Amino acid sequence: MAADSDSEKTPQGINRRRLVLDLIGLPIFFALFMFLPAGTWTWSKGWLFMFFLLVVVSAGFVVLQRVNPEVIVARSHFHKGTKQWDRILLGFYFPSMLAIVPIAALDEGRFHWFPVPWWICIVGYFLLLAGMVIVTWAEAVNKFFEVTVRIQTDRGQAVIDTGPYAIMRHPGxxxxILTAIGMPLSLGSLWALIPAGIASLVLLVRTHWEDQTLQTELSGYREYALRVRYKLIPGIW
Incomplete structure (x- = not known):
């Protein structure tokens, strides 16, 4: 009975050992790319950021495991059929996001190039939390929320128009973007807004190209786009 219960909670394809390694790997990443560039293990903003991220990411995983475990498997790796242009965009996006942490550590943690008031950090955490909540909400209602852009004929992809998708076409x-901007601000670094801005720009381009792809290749998406007019910001775009 215990084995059956565990299999019901963990969908086929989720590797528990990999999840454990990921959780171990996250602190190692912070040690190498945040505390080493900061030049100290006592950087309080770094510890607060790491604790916040671990709590929110863990909470998001628990939610998804309960309401949409299929998306956890779908997002665990790249899939066949990914658009070549998306691979190129991700080649800019992932390094930009990774660069936020060490640049912020060098700026605020070590050299104090551009000190900012404490309320900037609070604004950053609000943006970071809002961004991660919106992404988790989108993942919770959309089992087709994969890492890359492709038409998922192998999974019977259909238009999702519930949850945040009833308000905007690309809530993820x-x-x-909110997450990218919130990260450097929560760490108290304005210099780290440079890679965050690059990552955000990539997402804007990706939004436009993905929307064009879906309108051309996904059945029912054109009709959905007529009902939900805005890609990202209701009333603007």
């Missing part, structure tokens, strides 16, 4: 990118 809204959350991604």
């Amino acid at each position: 990118y809204v959350g991604g």
Whole structure:
């Protein structure tokens, strides 16, 4: 009975050992790319950021495991059929996002190039939390929320128009941009806004190209786009 219960909670394809390694790997990443560039293990903003991220990411995983475990498997790796232009965009996006942490550590943690008031950090955490909540909400209602852009004929992809998708066509990118901007601000670094801005720009381009792809290749998406007019910001775009 215990084995059956565990299999019901963990969908086929989720590797528990990999999840454990990921959780271990996250602190190692912070040690190498945040505390080493900061030049100290006592950087309080770094510890607060790491604790916040671990709590929110863990909470998001628990929610998804309960309401939409299929998306956890779908997002665990790249899939066949990914658009070549998306691979190129991700080649800019991922390095830009990764660069936020060490640049912020060098700026605020070590050299104090551009000190900012404490309320900037609070604003950053609000943006970061909002972004991660929106992304998790989108993942919770959309089992086709994969890492890359492709038409998922192998999974019977259909238009999703519930949850945040009833308000905007690409809520995941809204959350991604808020997350990118919130990260450097929560760490108290204005210099780290440079890679965050690059990552956000990539997401804007990706939004436009993905929307064009879906309108051309996904059945029912054109009709959905007529009902939900805005890609990212209601009333603007």
